[in-house]
């Protein structure tokens with residue numbers, strides 16, 4: 001059986017205005033994006049809802065994942081919600097979301113990963129794997145603990161943090177179902193080309209393992 005297509009999650013920066021993100025989402029989607037995470041921690045629920053409605057005119061709603069605001073994801077029929085450390089638990093989020101809406105959880109240790117899986121998360125984001133401008137001054141976690149997590153939980157794990165296309169084989173080789181990228185796409189001059197480079201790296205990672 002052919003394995004499922006590796007996932008490419010793109011995370012918004014919190015630094016760009018809506019119209020900019022609409023252009024980025026359209027181009028990244030053409031380049032092979034699987035999900036767009038709206039991670040706009042300083043915006044209100046009303047603003048995020050407006051973003052969802054505008055984005056849903058450009059990419060399928062099911063590809064939109066809302067960071068933290070489970071209420072917005074539920075009310076606007078998004079693909080799911082991604083929970084940060086300060087968010088509702090996966091159990092609580094499931095009381096609000098429909099069964100076909102994904103619940104993701106950021107994790108940074110084996111303990112957090114096991115707990116999130118027990119509480120009903122559908123997938124995990126583990127990071128930051130490599131040095132990341134988004135996490136200044138914090139040491140990267142590498143892939144060792146990631147491998148242990150993949151072997152211990154029975155839900156998909158997505159790697160994130162400092163991932164460039166040439167690093168994709170290391171992340172996929174650790175057993176991830178895909179990757180999540182912020183600056184590698186949102187800071188790119190050409191969003192389509194950037195997403196395409198990650199998509200190519202994901203689809204051919206086994207040919208590029210050292």
Ligand SMILES: Cc1ncc(COP(=O)(O)OP(=O)(O)O)c(N)n1
Nearest residue numbers: 083084085086106107108127128135
């Ligand atoms: C040990 C540790 N704790 C928390 C974070 C950041 O949490 P997260 O839920 O991933 O939220 P954002 O990354 O979206 O701010 C971390 N990186 N490490």
Ligand SMILES: Cc1nc(C(=O)O)sc1CCOP(=O)(O)O
Nearest residue numbers: 127128132134161162181182183
């Ligand atoms: C939002 C986020 N959370 C992380 C974590 O480790 O929890 S790393 C991250 C952002 C990763 O950005 P980039 O792809 O630019 O390195």
Ligand SMILES: [Mg+2]
Nearest residue numbers: 084106125127
């Ligand atoms: Mg995080």
